[in-house]
Every structure is written in C-alpha cells, then in structure tokens.
Amino acid sequence: MHVLILGGTTEARRLAAVLAEDPALRVTSSLAGRVAEPRLPAGEVRIGGFGGSVGLADWLRAEQADAVIDATHPFAEKISRSAATAAAEVHVPLLVLRRPGWVPVDGDDWHRVDSLAEAADALPGLGRRVFLTTGRQGMAAFAHLKDTFFLARSVDPPDRPLPPRLEVLLDRGPFTLDGERRVLREYDIDVLVTKDSGGAATAPKLTAARELGLPVVVVRRPETPSGVPVTDGVQGAVDWLTALAAGRSS
Template structure:
C-alpha cells in the first residue's frame, strides 16, 4: 500500500508541492476548504470540504492511514491550522506547516502594522477616505460599520453581507502586475490600502504601487503557526522534511 500524505490548502505552495510529488509512488491527497467557487485544483487526488473539526480530521487521518500532513493553507487560515495541530497530536502523525515568508517593508513604505481586521478598521479614518480593501471577502464585515469612507474591495468571489454601505467590488484573481496595480490605484483615486501580510509574489505588486504613490498601507499581521509545529518557508524545504521521514530522498533540517 502506498504511503499516504495529506496536503491541506489550495495555495500556490500547496499546488506546487502536489505537482512536485505527482508521479511518485506516494498517495497524495490535497484537501481544499471549498470556500472558493472555482478553485485552482492541484495535481492528484483532491478532497473538498471540511473534516468536522479536529476530532473529524483525526478520524480521517486514522481511517485513511495518513502518515504525514503538510499544512499549506493560507497564512491566515488559523482555524484549520489549529485543527491540524490538534489532530496531529492526537494521532501521532507528523505535521509540517508550509508558510511562504511574510512581506518586509523597504525604504519609502508607509506601513501601519495592526493585529487584526478590527484594528485595521479602527485605523482607517485617520489615514484616508478612499480605501482599497484586499483582505478577502470573508473579512469585509469588519469594515461594515464605517461611514464616510469609500471602499473598493477585490476578491475572487462576491462577498456577502454585512458590507460597508459605500462599496464597489472588483472580482479578480492574482497574480497581479505592477502596471495594472498602478492604474487601479490611480483610476479609483485610492488614498489608503488595507492588506493582510499574506506574503508571496502574486499580490505583492500592490505594495510597490502604493509605495510609489506615497500611500499608507494598513498591514494585518499574520497569526503564528500552532506551537511546536515545524515550519518550512519553501516547497524544496518541505520536500526535504518529507525525505527525512522516508517520503523521498535525504532531507535537511527544518529551521
């Protein structure tokens, strides 16, 4: 029977990991939450939908004889990451968090780090009146109570209430380029950007465009992975971790 690996998440890194393992003797199952109507599917076996909390995930790991889990969910998917940590501890299945590095401010950036979306909403009135909101459709409700501000929200799928009264929605999916982000900010006369520290190159051009225009950027800080879970910042490092556990070639230590 092939050794079974569960990859949690539909991120760029999750798809790249599944692609790297395609054609190997492993059984690789990628699990997607099902929150995006038309997700980009990874290579190999795909499961869509929740597990029913940590107990449900633990039961699935046992039933499917999973021997390792890579949590490659979005850096802000704290609930599933927490469930994965609890399920791995309950079953003794090795768990790795695959997290792309966060963004780093450079000279010229006007970043305002905040702890969460509520803090981002509280900071906005003092920073601008025309807001480019790039925190995902599920977080838009945190800004619904703000009056006197115009919001442009970009998301893959249309958000649902509650939403700000003065809101335009742009349905789009990255990767985005710098010329497009410059034009978008100018066209909509944006004077403040709100983003999560998702990291990665696909959505980073908005930060460069905001820097060039001298715009303030409210940056929601990412949650930490569950305590005690090793972290890989790249797919090659994740493959090395798997290799060290007999899922491939010789591996390197996870930092």
C-alpha cells in the same frame, strides 16, 4: 506513504505537483471549498471541511495518512489549529509550510495592526478611499464606516454585512504592477489595506502604493501552532518528507 496536503495555495499546488511524480507516494490535497472554482492540484483532491479537529483525526485514521503538510493560507488559523490537534492525537507527523511574509523597504508607509477590527479603527486617520484586499471574509469589520469609500477585491463576492459605500472587483491574482497602478489611480485610492499574506502574486500592490506615497495598513499574520516544525518553501517540505521516509525504512 500517504501524504495529506492542506490548502489551495500556490505553494500547496506546487508541492502536490512535485510529490505526485513520486510513485512511492499517495498524495491527497484538501481544499476548504470557499472559492467557487478553485485551481485543482495534482493527485487526489477532496473539497470541504473535516468538521474540526475530531473530524480530521477520524479522516487521518480512516485514510491511513502517514504525514500532514499544512500549506494553508497564512491566515487560515482555524484549520491550522485543527491540524495540530488532530495530528497530535493520531500521532501523525505534521509540517507547516508558510511562505515568508512581506518586508517593508525604503519609502513604504506601513501601519501594522493585529486584526481587521484594528485596521478599521486606523482608517479614519489615514484616508477616505480605501483599496481593501483582505479577501471576501471579514468585511463586517468595516461595515460601520459609513463615510469611507471601499474598493474591495476578491475572487468571489464578499460576505455580508458590507460597508454602505462599496464597489467590488472580482479578480484573481497574480496581479501586475501596471494593473495595480491603474486601479489605484482610476479609483483615486488614498490608503491600502492588506493582510501580510506574503508571496509574489499580490505583492505589486505594495510597490504601486509606495510609488504613490500611500499609507498601507498591514494586518499581521497569526502565529503558527507551537511545537510544530515550519518551512518556508516547497523544497523544505520535500526534504522533510524524504527524512521522514528514511526514518520509517531504517
């Protein structure tokens, strides 16, 4: 079986490592190429876009893919839609692997919104010194806030346009609780903005914000494509492939 894994997430790399141990599988991981120095998974790797659903469908045919696992970032909505469309067109089974979202606990002061634009709208009433942890894309949503200080953290420099009062931290998770406490105190942060990415690598910022009593603006993740099976862990993806292989051989 030839399995295509979409995404450079932690879960995608873990899945590739597990599947690459199986000699009956050919594993290809596709990375979007948005990070200058990505962490490469086991198995074959391709970097760059497909050219939308049409290009992905062409690739699935040409490479004779037998299954697709969409393990992209929970907010990679465009490639998830393309994967669903292409897999349906080529009649290749598709599974979505999504880590669980974060859940608030006692003491959290979360303000949920549906987009970065809504997050920007919420900020004037919450604080004036913002720790922005939404990645390097989408900064344009905050560029009009002239009186707000932003500390933005991303792996690579953020895309323009940018807010006028901006400092950038180039860093890659996982992050520690002590480190997040230090950042919030050192920069006198009074509000945190994050996407509901889930996972443990970047969760310590939520604990640090709770300890300091800071409000957190949380952007809800988009829905997964309708009609596509979803699992929240690597083992679930392995079990899905095992059942798929058993069905092919029966």
